[in-house]
């Protein structure tokens with residue numbers, strides 16, 4: 766499938782912008798166009814864009830704030846240590862702060878800087894702060910350089 770066809774299939778008519786409060790050197794004023802297809806999380810990122818540059822390296826991540834139908838989603842997109850692209854909520858399941866990061870320790874985990882909770886890449890809690898409350902994980906799908914993040 767050609768890139769344009771893929772984007773069109775995602776509902777290009779309802780495009781909206783993503784902003785990247787990026788933790789690893791992204792520009793503050795960058796925006797990416799995305800294409801929602803439902804009320805849930807569903808957007809694309811062009812990995813060739815400058816804003817996605819941290820995802821070129823294993824262990825790199827970006828923070829994405831997207832809006833859709835007046836609902837806001839804060840999401841961390843990362844390239845894990847095996848080179849796979851993964852995504853999780855930036856909102857910690859412990860007390861709801863927007864402090865989830867991806868760190869390369871322990872094989873690559875999601876980490877909340879507020880109270881130091883850690884989550885496996887499947888969202889499972891790895892310490893006492895959040896034993897009964899996993900981190901929300903999103904699906905990812907790569908088509909060429911276009912990464913789709915969705916529920």
Ligand code: FES
Pocket residue numbers: 857858859860861862864877878879880881882894
């Ligand atoms: S809010 Fe994340 S560990 Fe407490």
